[in-house]
Amino acid sequence: MLKLGHRVYEDELPLVMAIVNRTPDSFYDRGATYAEDAAMERVAQVVAEGADLIDIGGVKAGYGDYVSAQEEIARVGAFVGRVRAAHPDLVISVDTWRSEVARVVLSEGADVLNDAWGGHDPALVDVAGEFDAAIICTHTGGLAPRTDPHRPAYDDVMAAAIADTLAYADRALAAGVRKESVVIDPAHDFGKTTFHSLEITRRLEEMTCVGYPVLVSLSNKDFVGETLGREAGERLPGTLAATAVCAMAGARIYRVHQVRETRDVVDMVWSIAGRRPPYRAIRGLA
Amino acid sequence: MRIAVVPDAPVLRPEHASLVDPAPQLRAAVAEATAWAERVVCLNGSARRTTTSPGPYDERAVSFDRALLAALTTPDPAALRGVDQALARELWADVSAAGELADLLEGKEWSVRVRYDDAPYGVAWWVLCYERADG
Numbered sequence: 001m002l003k004l005g006h007r008v009y010e011d012e013l014p015l016v017m018a019i020v021n022r023t024p025d026s027f028y029d030r031g032a033t034y035a036e037d038a039a040m041e042r043v044a045q046v047v048a049e050g051a052d053l054i055d056i057g058g059v060k061a062g063y064g065d066y067v068s069a070q071e072e073i074a075r076v077g078a079f080v081g082r083v084r085a086a087h088p089d090l091v092i093s094v095d096t097w098r099s100e101v102a103r104v105v106l107s108e109g110a111d112v113l114n115d116a117w118g119g120h121d122p123a124l125v126d127v128a129g130e131f132d133a134a135i136i137c138t139h140t141g142g143l144a145p146r147t148d149p150h151r152p153a154y155d156d157v158m159a160a161a162i163a164d165t166l167a168y169a170d171r172a173l174a175a176g177v178r179k180e181s182v183v184i185d186p187a188h189d190f191g192k193t194t195f196h197s198l199e200i201t202r203r204l205e206e207m208t209c210v211g212y213p214v215l216v217s218l219s220n221k222d223f224v225g226e227t228l229g230r231e232a233g234e235r236l237p238g239t240l241a242a243t244a245v246c247a248m249a250g251a252r253i254y255r256v257h258q259v260r261e262t263r264d265v266v267d268m269v270w271s272i273a274g275r276r277p278p279y280r281a282i283r284g285l286a
Numbered sequence: 287m288r289i290a291v292v293p294d295a296p297v298l299r300p301e302h303a304s305l306v307d308p309a310p311q312l313r314a315a316v317a318e319a320t321a322w323a324e325r326v327v328c329l330n331g332s333a334r335r336t337t338t339s340p341g342p343y344d345e346r347a348v349s350f351d352r353a354l355l356a357a358l359t360t361p362d363p364a365a366l367r368g369v370d371q372a373l374a375r376e377l378w379a380d381v382s383a384a385g386e387l388a389d390l391l392e393g394k395e396w397s398v399r400v401r402y403d404d405a406p407y408g409v410a411w412w413v414l415c416y417e418r419a420d421g
Contacts, residue, residue, distance in 0.1 A: 282308040285297035286333065286340055286407035 002213055002252070003180045004053065004091045004134045005111020013276065014247065014266045017053045017093060017255045018046035019219065022075040025064045026057070028220050028232050028257055036079055043083055043090075049259040053091035055114050056080060058101070061190075063146060069100050077104040084109030093136070097145050099123035106131040112183075114138075114255075116190065116217075117145040119168045129176025136183045136215055137168035141191030149191050157196045158203045161186040162210055169212060183253060185215040188242075189222050197223035201242050204249035213252035218242045220257055240265045248273060289390055289416040290323035291358065292316045293330035294380060295409070308407075315402035315413040322415065327387045331355070331410025333378035339408025341378040350377055351410040358414055359398050363388035379410070395419035 002009040009015075020042050024031040033039040043054055058075035059067045067075075076094055083092055093112035094105040097120045102113050106127065113128050118140035128135040139161040141152050154160045165184035172182050186207055188197040200207075201218075208214045218224065224238035225231065236258060243254060243262055247269035256262040270276040296302055297309050298316060307313060320326050331351035334341035350373065357365035366388040374381045395418065402413035 276305075278304050280304045280306040280308050281302065282297055282407055284340070285302055285308075286295055286409040286411075 001180045002183075003178060004093075005132075005181075007089075007091045007111065012252075014251070014270055015052040015253045016050065016259055016263050016266065017055050017215070017253050018042075018049075018051035018259050019255060019257050020046070020054050020056045021060075022056060022058050022079055023060045025060045027060070027062060036082070039079060040082065040086065043087065046259045047087060047090060050263045051259045053093055053112070053253075054083070055093040055095050055112075055255055056083070056105075056110075057095035059096070059146070061116060061146065062148065069098050072096065072098065072101050073104050076101065077108055080105045080110050081108035093134075097121050097124065099127045102127040102133075103131075106133050112136065114215075116140075116185075116187065117143070118164065118187070118190075119171065120145050122171075125168075125172045125175035125177060128172060128181075132178070132181075134181035134183065135172050135177055136185050137165045137172060137212075138185040138187040138190065139164045140187055143191040149193065152191050152193060152196065154196065157192065158186070158200050158206050161200055162207055165207075165212075166210065182212050183215050184210070184212045185217060188216065188218055192223075194223040194226040197221070198227065201245055204246050204251060208250035208252075214246075214250070215253040215255060216243075216246045216251045217255040218246065219255060219262075236261065244269050287325070287390070287394075287416075287418055288323045289325045289327060289387070290319035291327050291329060291387065291412060291414040291416075292319055293409070293411045293413075294328040295330070295411060311404070312402055312406075312411055312413070319401055319413050319415050325390060327383045327390070328380070329383050329387070330380050330412065331405070332374075333409040335405055335410060336408045339405075344377055346373070347377050347379075350374070350379065351405075354379070354381065355403070355410075355412065358387075358412065359400060361391050361396055361398060361416065363392045366391070391416065 024034045033042045058072040092110045093114045094110045095114040097117035099121045112134040114136045118138045169182045186200045220235040224235045228238045243265050247266045332347035334344040335347045337343045366384045369381050369384045396416045397419045399415040
Protein backbone atom coordinates (compact mmCIF):
# COMPACT_ATOMS: atom_id res chain seq x y z
CA MET A 1 0.00 0.00 0.00
CA LEU A 2 1.12 3.54 -0.73
CA LYS A 3 -0.35 6.54 1.07
CA LEU A 4 0.35 9.98 -0.33
CA GLY A 5 -1.38 12.35 2.05
CA HIS A 6 -5.13 12.03 1.56
CA ARG A 7 -4.80 9.41 -1.17
CA VAL A 8 -4.28 5.68 -0.61
CA TYR A 9 -3.17 3.40 -3.44
CA GLU A 10 -3.99 -0.27 -2.89
CA ASP A 11 -2.58 -1.34 -6.26
CA GLU A 12 0.98 -1.32 -7.59
CA LEU A 13 0.43 0.77 -10.70
CA PRO A 14 2.97 3.44 -11.70
CA LEU A 15 2.26 7.10 -11.04
CA VAL A 16 3.20 10.13 -13.10
CA MET A 17 4.16 13.24 -11.14
CA ALA A 18 4.04 16.43 -13.21
CA ILE A 19 6.49 19.22 -12.50
CA VAL A 20 4.91 22.64 -11.89
CA ASN A 21 7.54 25.30 -11.34
CA ARG A 22 6.75 28.60 -9.73
CA THR A 23 10.23 29.78 -10.51
CA PRO A 24 11.53 32.39 -12.96
CA ASP A 25 14.67 30.46 -13.80
CA SER A 26 14.29 26.65 -13.79
CA PHE A 27 16.48 25.03 -16.39
CA TYR A 28 13.79 23.50 -18.59
CA ASP A 29 10.73 25.77 -18.56
CA ARG A 30 12.68 29.02 -17.92
CA GLY A 31 9.91 30.78 -16.03
CA ALA A 32 7.01 29.70 -18.24
CA THR A 33 4.82 28.99 -15.20
CA TYR A 34 6.29 31.51 -12.78
CA ALA A 35 3.11 33.60 -12.93
CA GLU A 36 0.38 32.10 -10.76
CA ASP A 37 -2.25 31.95 -13.48
CA ALA A 38 0.18 30.26 -15.86
CA ALA A 39 1.00 27.73 -13.17
CA MET A 40 -2.71 27.07 -12.61
CA GLU A 41 -3.13 26.49 -16.34
CA ARG A 42 -0.21 24.09 -16.24
CA VAL A 43 -1.88 22.17 -13.40
CA ALA A 44 -5.14 21.87 -15.34
CA GLN A 45 -3.22 20.76 -18.43
CA VAL A 46 -1.22 18.03 -16.71
CA VAL A 47 -4.29 16.75 -14.90
CA ALA A 48 -6.06 16.50 -18.26
CA GLU A 49 -3.05 14.65 -19.65
CA GLY A 50 -3.27 12.02 -16.94
CA ALA A 51 -0.90 13.15 -14.20
CA ASP A 52 -1.53 11.33 -10.94
CA LEU A 53 0.12 14.00 -8.84
CA ILE A 54 1.92 17.30 -9.25
CA ASP A 55 5.17 18.53 -7.75
CA ILE A 56 5.24 22.26 -7.13
CA GLY A 57 8.61 23.92 -6.86
CA GLY A 58 9.45 27.45 -5.75
CA VAL A 59 13.23 27.36 -5.96
CA LYS A 60 15.37 26.40 -8.91
CA ALA A 61 17.46 23.33 -8.11
CA GLY A 62 20.64 24.74 -9.61
CA TYR A 63 22.57 27.93 -9.01
CA GLY A 64 20.67 31.19 -9.27
CA ASP A 65 19.44 34.18 -7.35
CA TYR A 66 19.07 33.58 -3.63
CA VAL A 67 15.51 32.70 -2.66
CA SER A 68 14.66 33.19 1.01
CA ALA A 69 12.22 30.97 2.85
CA GLN A 70 9.79 33.91 2.90
CA GLU A 71 10.06 34.29 -0.86
CA GLU A 72 9.64 30.56 -1.37
CA ILE A 73 6.51 30.62 0.80
CA ALA A 74 5.21 33.56 -1.20
CA ARG A 75 5.67 31.55 -4.39
CA VAL A 76 4.19 28.22 -3.32
CA GLY A 77 2.20 28.62 -0.08
CA ALA A 78 -1.05 30.21 -1.21
CA PHE A 79 -0.65 28.58 -4.60
CA VAL A 80 -0.98 25.14 -3.01
CA GLY A 81 -4.22 26.29 -1.41
CA ARG A 82 -5.50 27.52 -4.75
CA VAL A 83 -4.65 24.22 -6.43
CA ARG A 84 -6.25 22.29 -3.59
CA ALA A 85 -9.46 24.29 -3.98
CA ALA A 86 -9.55 23.81 -7.74
CA HIS A 87 -8.56 20.11 -7.68
CA PRO A 88 -9.80 18.60 -4.40
CA ASP A 89 -8.74 15.03 -5.26
CA LEU A 90 -5.34 15.81 -6.78
CA VAL A 91 -2.27 14.64 -4.89
CA ILE A 92 -0.05 17.67 -4.35
CA SER A 93 3.66 17.40 -3.68
CA VAL A 94 5.90 20.35 -2.94
CA ASP A 95 9.60 20.32 -3.78
CA THR A 96 11.28 21.94 -0.79
CA TRP A 97 14.05 21.23 1.66
CA ARG A 98 12.92 23.83 4.24
CA SER A 99 10.78 22.81 7.21
CA GLU A 100 9.25 26.27 7.54
CA VAL A 101 8.05 26.11 3.95
CA ALA A 102 6.83 22.55 4.50
CA ARG A 103 4.68 23.63 7.42
CA VAL A 104 2.95 26.28 5.33
CA VAL A 105 2.29 24.11 2.27
CA LEU A 106 0.99 21.20 4.33
CA SER A 107 -1.34 23.62 6.11
CA GLU A 108 -2.56 24.70 2.67
CA GLY A 109 -3.40 21.12 1.70
CA ALA A 110 -0.26 19.55 0.23
CA ASP A 111 0.13 15.78 0.59
CA VAL A 112 3.79 15.10 -0.10
CA LEU A 113 7.13 16.72 0.68
CA ASN A 114 9.67 16.12 -2.06
CA ASP A 115 12.96 16.73 -0.30
CA ALA A 116 15.24 16.85 -3.31
CA TRP A 117 18.15 17.82 -1.07
CA GLY A 118 18.24 14.68 0.97
CA GLY A 119 17.37 15.79 4.48
CA HIS A 120 19.46 18.95 4.59
CA ASP A 121 16.97 20.42 7.07
CA PRO A 122 16.62 17.76 9.78
CA ALA A 123 13.31 19.23 10.97
CA LEU A 124 11.58 18.49 7.66
CA VAL A 125 10.69 14.93 8.68
CA ASP A 126 9.18 16.21 11.93
CA VAL A 127 6.80 18.42 9.98
CA ALA A 128 5.92 15.52 7.68
CA GLY A 129 5.16 13.34 10.69
CA GLU A 130 3.13 16.05 12.38
CA PHE A 131 0.91 16.48 9.29
CA ASP A 132 0.72 12.76 8.36
CA ALA A 133 2.28 13.67 5.02
CA ALA A 134 4.32 11.52 2.69
CA ILE A 135 8.00 12.23 2.18
CA ILE A 136 10.39 11.56 -0.65
CA CYS A 137 13.83 10.68 0.61
CA THR A 138 16.51 11.48 -1.94
CA HIS A 139 20.20 10.72 -2.22
CA THR A 140 22.45 13.69 -2.85
CA GLY A 141 25.73 12.41 -1.48
CA GLY A 142 25.68 15.08 1.21
CA LEU A 143 25.56 17.98 -1.21
CA ALA A 144 24.19 21.28 0.14
CA PRO A 145 21.02 22.62 -1.52
CA ARG A 146 21.45 24.25 -4.92
CA THR A 147 25.01 23.01 -5.28
CA ASP A 148 26.46 21.36 -8.36
CA PRO A 149 28.62 18.30 -7.81
CA HIS A 150 32.38 18.62 -8.12
CA ARG A 151 34.30 15.38 -8.46
CA PRO A 152 31.81 13.28 -6.48
CA ALA A 153 33.23 9.87 -5.70
CA TYR A 154 31.62 6.70 -4.41
CA ASP A 155 32.97 3.23 -3.86
CA ASP A 156 29.59 2.06 -5.12
CA VAL A 157 27.10 4.73 -6.07
CA MET A 158 24.04 2.49 -5.91
CA ALA A 159 25.02 1.08 -2.54
CA ALA A 160 25.47 4.65 -1.31
CA ALA A 161 22.11 5.73 -2.70
CA ILE A 162 20.37 2.80 -1.04
CA ALA A 163 22.15 3.23 2.30
CA ASP A 164 21.54 6.98 2.46
CA THR A 165 17.88 6.86 1.41
CA LEU A 166 17.16 4.03 3.84
CA ALA A 167 18.86 5.98 6.62
CA TYR A 168 16.71 8.97 5.69
CA ALA A 169 13.64 6.72 5.67
CA ASP A 170 14.51 5.56 9.19
CA ARG A 171 14.67 9.18 10.33
CA ALA A 172 11.26 9.78 8.78
CA LEU A 173 9.77 6.75 10.52
CA ALA A 174 11.26 7.87 13.83
CA ALA A 175 9.64 11.25 13.28
CA GLY A 176 6.23 9.63 12.94
CA VAL A 177 5.89 9.32 9.16
CA ARG A 178 4.01 6.15 8.22
CA LYS A 179 6.04 3.48 6.45
CA GLU A 180 3.53 3.48 3.58
CA SER A 181 4.16 7.21 3.13
CA VAL A 182 7.90 6.95 2.56
CA VAL A 183 9.27 7.03 -0.99
CA ILE A 184 12.95 6.84 -1.93
CA ASP A 185 14.69 8.52 -4.87
CA PRO A 186 18.26 7.85 -6.09
CA ALA A 187 18.25 11.43 -7.43
CA HIS A 188 19.81 11.40 -10.87
CA ASP A 189 22.30 14.25 -11.40
CA PHE A 190 22.18 15.31 -7.72
CA GLY A 191 25.66 14.77 -6.30
CA LYS A 192 26.45 12.61 -9.29
CA THR A 193 28.32 12.60 -12.54
CA THR A 194 26.66 11.44 -15.72
CA PHE A 195 28.42 8.12 -15.25
CA HIS A 196 26.87 7.78 -11.79
CA SER A 197 23.40 8.58 -13.11
CA LEU A 198 23.76 6.05 -15.91
CA GLU A 199 24.87 3.45 -13.39
CA ILE A 200 21.95 3.98 -11.01
CA THR A 201 19.62 3.76 -13.99
CA ARG A 202 21.22 0.50 -15.08
CA ARG A 203 21.13 -0.93 -11.54
CA LEU A 204 17.81 0.54 -10.39
CA GLU A 205 16.31 -2.87 -9.65
CA GLU A 206 18.66 -3.09 -6.67
CA MET A 207 16.76 -0.15 -5.20
CA THR A 208 13.22 -1.16 -6.16
CA CYS A 209 13.56 -4.35 -4.14
CA VAL A 210 14.49 -2.78 -0.79
CA GLY A 211 10.94 -2.29 0.44
CA TYR A 212 10.02 1.30 -0.42
CA PRO A 213 8.49 2.62 -3.63
CA VAL A 214 11.09 4.33 -5.81
CA LEU A 215 10.64 7.71 -7.45
CA VAL A 216 12.83 8.63 -10.40
CA SER A 217 13.37 12.16 -11.59
CA LEU A 218 14.94 11.89 -15.02
CA SER A 219 13.17 14.52 -17.01
CA ASN A 220 15.43 16.35 -19.46
CA LYS A 221 18.30 16.25 -16.99
CA ASP A 222 21.97 16.89 -17.69
CA PHE A 223 22.92 13.19 -17.64
CA VAL A 224 20.58 12.72 -20.61
CA GLY A 225 21.97 15.79 -22.34
CA GLU A 226 25.60 14.81 -21.75
CA THR A 227 24.97 11.24 -22.84
CA LEU A 228 23.40 12.26 -26.14
CA GLY A 229 24.97 15.67 -26.75
CA ARG A 230 21.58 17.36 -26.56
CA GLU A 231 20.48 20.71 -25.15
CA ALA A 232 17.63 21.03 -22.64
CA GLY A 233 14.90 21.24 -25.26
CA GLU A 234 16.11 18.17 -27.13
CA ARG A 235 16.24 15.54 -24.43
CA LEU A 236 12.80 13.93 -24.58
CA PRO A 237 13.81 10.74 -26.47
CA GLY A 238 16.73 10.19 -24.11
CA THR A 239 14.52 10.89 -21.10
CA LEU A 240 11.95 8.38 -22.31
CA ALA A 241 14.62 5.74 -22.92
CA ALA A 242 15.83 6.13 -19.33
CA THR A 243 12.20 6.10 -18.21
CA ALA A 244 11.64 2.77 -19.95
CA VAL A 245 14.66 1.22 -18.25
CA CYS A 246 13.50 2.45 -14.84
CA ALA A 247 9.99 1.22 -15.51
CA MET A 248 11.28 -2.24 -16.34
CA ALA A 249 13.13 -2.15 -13.02
CA GLY A 250 9.87 -1.30 -11.25
CA ALA A 251 10.15 2.40 -10.38
CA ARG A 252 6.80 3.52 -9.04
CA ILE A 253 6.70 7.32 -9.49
CA TYR A 254 8.05 9.35 -12.45
CA ARG A 255 8.66 13.08 -11.95
CA VAL A 256 8.35 14.63 -15.38
CA HIS A 257 7.80 17.63 -17.59
CA GLN A 258 6.05 15.64 -20.37
CA VAL A 259 3.10 13.77 -18.86
CA ARG A 260 1.43 12.16 -21.86
CA GLU A 261 4.63 10.75 -23.36
CA THR A 262 5.79 9.43 -20.00
CA ARG A 263 2.41 7.86 -19.28
CA ASP A 264 2.56 5.96 -22.58
CA VAL A 265 6.13 4.77 -22.05
CA VAL A 266 5.55 3.65 -18.48
CA ASP A 267 2.26 1.91 -19.30
CA MET A 268 3.86 0.19 -22.29
CA VAL A 269 6.76 -1.10 -20.22
CA TRP A 270 4.44 -2.12 -17.40
CA SER A 271 2.47 -4.21 -19.91
CA ILE A 272 5.63 -5.71 -21.42
CA ALA A 273 6.64 -6.70 -17.90
CA GLY A 274 3.25 -8.36 -17.44
CA ARG A 275 2.17 -6.00 -14.66
CA ARG A 276 -0.63 -4.26 -16.57
CA PRO A 277 -3.16 -5.62 -19.10
CA PRO A 278 -3.20 -4.02 -22.54
CA TYR A 279 -5.69 -1.22 -22.97
CA ARG A 280 -7.84 -3.09 -25.50
CA ALA A 281 -6.48 -6.16 -27.28
CA ILE A 282 -8.39 -7.97 -30.04
CA ARG A 283 -5.67 -8.61 -32.64
CA GLY A 284 -5.65 -12.34 -33.41
CA LEU A 285 -8.10 -13.06 -30.60
CA ALA A 286 -11.49 -12.89 -32.38
CA MET B 287 -31.44 -30.91 -21.46
CA ARG B 288 -30.09 -27.40 -21.99
CA ILE B 289 -27.42 -26.87 -24.66
CA ALA B 290 -25.44 -23.70 -25.43
CA VAL B 291 -23.51 -22.96 -28.59
CA VAL B 292 -20.75 -20.38 -28.12
CA PRO B 293 -17.65 -19.32 -30.05
CA ASP B 294 -14.25 -20.40 -28.71
CA ALA B 295 -12.93 -16.86 -29.11
CA PRO B 296 -9.55 -16.41 -27.40
CA VAL B 297 -10.49 -12.85 -26.45
CA LEU B 298 -12.76 -14.38 -23.80
CA ARG B 299 -9.95 -16.11 -21.93
CA PRO B 300 -8.74 -14.59 -18.65
CA GLU B 301 -5.13 -14.44 -19.83
CA HIS B 302 -6.26 -12.16 -22.65
CA ALA B 303 -8.08 -9.65 -20.45
CA SER B 304 -7.77 -5.99 -21.39
CA LEU B 305 -8.41 -2.85 -19.38
CA VAL B 306 -11.27 -2.15 -21.82
CA ASP B 307 -13.11 -5.29 -22.94
CA PRO B 308 -13.25 -5.44 -26.76
CA ALA B 309 -16.24 -7.80 -26.67
CA PRO B 310 -18.41 -7.03 -23.63
CA GLN B 311 -21.72 -8.10 -25.21
CA LEU B 312 -20.31 -11.42 -26.38
CA ARG B 313 -18.68 -12.02 -22.99
CA ALA B 314 -21.96 -11.36 -21.17
CA ALA B 315 -23.90 -13.62 -23.53
CA VAL B 316 -21.38 -16.46 -23.23
CA ALA B 317 -21.27 -16.15 -19.45
CA GLU B 318 -25.03 -16.28 -19.21
CA ALA B 319 -25.42 -19.18 -21.67
CA THR B 320 -22.65 -21.33 -20.24
CA ALA B 321 -23.96 -20.84 -16.70
CA TRP B 322 -27.42 -21.87 -17.85
CA ALA B 323 -26.47 -24.84 -20.04
CA GLU B 324 -25.79 -28.44 -19.13
CA ARG B 325 -23.79 -28.97 -22.31
CA VAL B 326 -21.70 -26.42 -24.17
CA VAL B 327 -20.68 -26.80 -27.81
CA CYS B 328 -18.12 -24.45 -29.34
CA LEU B 329 -18.39 -23.33 -32.93
CA ASN B 330 -18.40 -20.16 -34.98
CA GLY B 331 -18.80 -18.99 -38.54
CA SER B 332 -16.32 -17.64 -41.03
CA ALA B 333 -13.39 -15.35 -40.23
CA ARG B 334 -13.24 -14.17 -43.86
CA ARG B 335 -16.49 -12.23 -44.09
CA THR B 336 -15.16 -8.73 -44.81
CA THR B 337 -12.04 -6.95 -45.91
CA THR B 338 -11.29 -6.24 -42.24
CA SER B 339 -11.81 -9.84 -41.10
CA PRO B 340 -8.78 -11.73 -39.76
CA GLY B 341 -8.69 -13.83 -42.93
CA PRO B 342 -8.65 -12.43 -46.46
CA TYR B 343 -12.11 -11.60 -47.78
CA ASP B 344 -13.96 -14.49 -49.41
CA GLU B 345 -17.28 -13.77 -51.12
CA ARG B 346 -18.62 -17.19 -50.12
CA ALA B 347 -18.27 -16.49 -46.39
CA VAL B 348 -21.49 -14.61 -45.68
CA SER B 349 -23.73 -17.08 -47.50
CA PHE B 350 -21.94 -19.96 -45.76
CA ASP B 351 -22.62 -18.33 -42.39
CA ARG B 352 -26.25 -17.63 -43.31
CA ALA B 353 -26.88 -21.28 -44.19
CA LEU B 354 -25.08 -22.46 -41.09
CA LEU B 355 -27.09 -20.17 -38.83
CA ALA B 356 -30.30 -21.42 -40.46
CA ALA B 357 -29.28 -25.02 -39.72
CA LEU B 358 -28.46 -24.06 -36.15
CA THR B 359 -31.67 -22.19 -35.42
CA THR B 360 -34.15 -24.51 -37.18
CA PRO B 361 -32.52 -26.73 -35.81
CA ASP B 362 -31.71 -29.16 -38.62
CA PRO B 363 -29.42 -32.01 -37.45
CA ALA B 364 -29.06 -33.41 -40.96
CA ALA B 365 -27.94 -30.06 -42.32
CA LEU B 366 -25.47 -29.71 -39.45
CA ARG B 367 -23.98 -33.13 -40.23
CA GLY B 368 -23.80 -32.15 -43.87
CA VAL B 369 -21.79 -28.96 -43.35
CA ASP B 370 -18.97 -28.90 -45.89
CA GLN B 371 -15.98 -29.18 -43.54
CA ALA B 372 -13.47 -28.56 -46.31
CA LEU B 373 -15.19 -25.31 -47.27
CA ALA B 374 -15.42 -24.40 -43.59
CA ARG B 375 -11.66 -24.78 -43.26
CA GLU B 376 -11.16 -22.60 -46.34
CA LEU B 377 -13.41 -19.96 -44.80
CA TRP B 378 -11.74 -20.12 -41.38
CA ALA B 379 -14.95 -21.30 -39.73
CA ASP B 380 -14.77 -23.47 -36.62
CA VAL B 381 -17.52 -26.08 -37.15
CA SER B 382 -15.76 -29.30 -36.20
CA ALA B 383 -18.33 -29.78 -33.40
CA ALA B 384 -21.35 -29.53 -35.75
CA GLY B 385 -21.72 -33.32 -35.83
CA GLU B 386 -21.61 -33.53 -32.04
CA LEU B 387 -24.30 -30.88 -31.82
CA ALA B 388 -26.40 -32.71 -34.40
CA ASP B 389 -26.25 -35.87 -32.29
CA LEU B 390 -27.41 -33.96 -29.22
CA LEU B 391 -30.30 -32.37 -31.10
CA GLU B 392 -31.41 -35.45 -33.07
CA GLY B 393 -34.95 -36.74 -32.61
CA LYS B 394 -36.14 -34.16 -30.09
CA GLU B 395 -38.13 -30.93 -30.20
CA TRP B 396 -36.19 -27.80 -29.21
CA SER B 397 -36.91 -24.19 -28.51
CA VAL B 398 -33.98 -22.12 -29.73
CA ARG B 399 -33.03 -18.70 -28.42
CA VAL B 400 -30.51 -16.55 -30.27
CA ARG B 401 -28.72 -14.76 -27.47
CA TYR B 402 -26.01 -13.21 -29.69
CA ASP B 403 -25.57 -12.94 -33.48
CA ASP B 404 -22.93 -10.51 -34.65
CA ALA B 405 -19.51 -10.21 -36.25
CA PRO B 406 -17.96 -7.02 -34.85
CA TYR B 407 -14.43 -8.09 -35.81
CA GLY B 408 -15.29 -9.92 -39.03
CA VAL B 409 -15.82 -13.34 -37.43
CA ALA B 410 -19.35 -14.72 -37.16
CA TRP B 411 -20.03 -15.20 -33.47
CA TRP B 412 -23.22 -16.82 -32.20
CA VAL B 413 -24.52 -17.61 -28.76
CA LEU B 414 -27.47 -19.96 -29.03
CA CYS B 415 -29.49 -21.61 -26.29
CA TYR B 416 -31.39 -24.86 -26.88
CA GLU B 417 -34.02 -26.14 -24.49
CA ARG B 418 -36.23 -29.19 -24.92
CA ALA B 419 -39.61 -27.99 -26.08
CA ASP B 420 -41.31 -30.78 -24.15
CA GLY B 421 -39.40 -29.87 -20.97
